[in-house]
Amino acid sequence: MPESLYRHPTHGEIVELAAAEGHDADIPTNAGSINDCPAPPSKAESPSMELDKDIDVEKGNASSLTSLVESHSGSEAAPEKDEEEHHDPKIVFWDGPDDPQNPMNWSEKKKWGTVTVVSCITFLTPLASSMFAPGVPEVMKTFHSTNDMLEGFMVSVYVLGFAFGPLFFAPLSEMYGRLPLYHTCNVFFIIFTIAAAVASNMSMFIVFRFFMGCFGGAPLVLGGGTIADIIPREQRGTAMVVWMMGPTIGPCVGPIIGGYLTAARGWRWNFWLVAIVAGAFTIVSMILMSETSAPVLLERKARRLRASTGNAALKSKLDSGLTPKQLFKFSIVRPTRMLLRAPICTVISIYCAMTYAYLYILFTTFTAVFTTQYAWHGGVVGLSFLGLGVGSLLGQWVFTHFGNKTVAKHIARGDFQPEHRLGMMCVGGFFLPVGLFWYGWSVQAQTHYMVPVVGTGVLGFGLLMTFMPASTYLVDVFTVHAASAMAASTVLRSLTAALIPLSSQQMYARLGYGWGNSLLAFLSVALVPIPFVLIRYGERIRRRTTVKL
Known part of the structure; x- marks a missing residue:
């Protein structure tokens, strides 16, 4: 049983778990809510996290998720407070570290x-x-x-x-x-x-x-x-x-x-x-x-105890106190405001949206391209997607391996900033136009079919090498509100991926496969400087930006 559930969790632990669960950290996880945990004193300029006040989601949140995990709540009295709360007869929590109702205590099987x-x-x-x-x-x-x-x-x-x-x-x-x-x-x-x-x-x-x-x-x-x-x-x-x-x-x-x-x-x-x-x-x-959600399981337990004891004051330790209206507000309004008012969220979301649109342009045109240019028919047409899949897998592996090594190096030095995530994105940004030029002109020239398939592999590699660093960067920058930032990015890229490919057939019909894909490549070249700019000025932008929710 994780020790963190029986001591006062740190600011970073709550943020990390909330990011993994896909919601903002002011909504409780099985480690609690950020509202119950004092922020580190070194972050004096950090905004208040109370739900009924305006929240600056970017300014003052420059420290990364990883550094927050390593920090403590900064309160010596916190463990005593947590112990008092655990023994409060009105507070419903797990029955000790080995409580079988806690999903963390399930069998490995x-x-x-x-x-x-x-x-x-x-x-x-x-x-x-x-x-x-x-x-x-x-x-x-x-x-x-x-x-x-x-x-x-x-x-x-x-x-x-x-x-x-x-x-x-x-x-x-x-x-x-x-x-x-x-x-x-x-x-x-x-x-x-x-x-x-x-x-x-x-x-x-x-x-x-x-x-x-x-x-x-x-x-x-x-x-x-x-x-x-x-x-x-x-x-x-x-x-x-x-x-x-x-x-x-x-x-x-x-x-x-x-x-x-x-x-x-x-x-x-x-x-x-x-x-x-x-x-x-x-x-x-x-x-x-x-069911695995700790707040929901504890609320059910509290409800059973209220019914059996008649004590209406019993309350789950992880009760958020939020109404359904508030939950929907935070889920829908926050991402929209962040997309429109937080420059870093806006820029990264646009980059991700464009790369995702390229993916669906390929999905919607591969069949027509390989049918007309290479006379592929029947089940063989599906093999045209193979290069994209192999490139994506390779991109995921390279990012996971080398990206983690780079981050670990900066953490060991004690100088980690969210912008250190973007080094891999800088590399991936160059593969996108290369892959588009390669694929477009090789199809136009009707070279051997393996040439455009390899080109799509290069493109798939670039897509993963830009998309994954961008996602982790949003988590590190927005920490407490990482889920809202990710939701904003998801909405924009989904809309883009659904709408932009609608004109892809007309584009190829007018420009041809060579110049059509070159047009997409030129647009991706225009996006290449974005991670470089954020590496240099990202921290300054974050400190000067104010976003009120």
């Missing part, structure tokens, strides 16, 4: 079984986003459509759902727990997947795809929190890597499966297969998974 189920569900959701991409021409024939814009929108509308669904699922999980959200969203995901499989016209199909994305986004929101609920810090890194493999591999493996499945059974079977597998995962999750 149950913990890793839960992680496996969540990882499988998380893998399926991104898989479904692009699985039927090779079958898009067949869908167009079925619905008698020749609209190039709809051809791209059929694929990208799924990610549009990612922009809206998670904004509602996050506060709902704080009120009702993770398990009801998993089961409800899984069931609705299956329903809308089946609906897409039997759609009789284009409008129905696009609407059902949108709702697939809305409900399919739930594991991406809840998965990190589930892992943080049950896996101790020393093992959490391994679990998070396993969980993150789904969003990385799924979108690239899906078209390979979908290409052959479409050729063998038709495009509708892409959805039937997803529905069948999702149904199996849902049944398994209903059998094996249990």
Whole structure:
């Protein structure tokens, strides 16, 4: 049982756990809320964290998440306060360090079984986003459509759902727990997947795809929190890597499966297969998974005790005191304000949005490109996505290995700043235009098919090398409100990825594959200086920026 649950948690520990669970640190985790923990005295200029006051989410939050984890609350009386609170008969908490109701005390078999189920569900959701991409021409024939814009929108509308669904699922999980959200969203995901499989016209199909994305986004929101609920810090890194493999591999493996499945059974079977597998995962999750959210479990315990004892004063130690209206406000309003008023959040979100748009431009055009330029047909078309997947995996490995080494070096020196995360982003930024030029002109010249496939691998490597450092940088900069910053970035990149690819076919028709991809490459070249500027001026920008929530 982690010792941190039976002593007053540090400011950094609460922030770290909240970031892992996907919500801001003024909402309690199983370590408590930032409101219950005095900030380090060295951060005298840090803003007040009380919920009913304006909060400056950027100014004064320059210290990184990692340095906060190493800091203490700065109060010698804190452990005594925590001990008093633990023995207060009105406060409901775990019954000692070995309480079997605490998910942290589950058996290793149950913990890793839960992680496996969540990882499988998380893998399926991104898989479904692009699985039927090779079958898009067949869908167009079925619905008698020749609209190039709809051809791209059929694929990208799924990610549009990612922009809206998670904004509602996050506060709902704080009120009702993770398990009801998993089961409800899984069931609705299956329903809308089946609906897409039997759609009789284009409008129905696009609407059902949108709702697939809305409900399919739930594991991406809840998965990190589930892992943080049950896996101790020393093992959490391994679990998070396993969980993150789904969003990385799924979108690239899906078209390979979908290409052959479409050729063998038709495009509708892409959805039937997803529905069948999702149904199996849902049944398994209903059998094996249990609620993991400590605040929700303790609130249920307090409710039972109030009913059995008649003592209405009993209260969970992790009770946030927030109304549903407040939870929704923080979930929806905060990200919007941060996106519009925090320059660092705005700039990083724009960078991520553009790189994500490139990914979905490729997803929506690969089939047409390799069909027209290389006469690929049937299941072979799905193999055109292979380079992108291999490049993405390589980018994830390089970032994890070398990025962590760089950060560890600065932490050891005691001079770590969030901007040290951006070194890898500087490198990745150059791979994006190189990959776009490589892919575009090799396709235009109809060179051997391996040349553009390798070019997409370079592009996939650059995408991961920019996207992952940007995400960790937002967490380090905004610390207490990291989840809102990430939500802001997610909304913008989902909207961009859904809308920009709509014009990709027209772009290629007018400019050709060479100059069309060169246009995208020139735009990515314009973005290259962003991490360099933030490395040099990021700290100054953070100290001079004020964002009130």
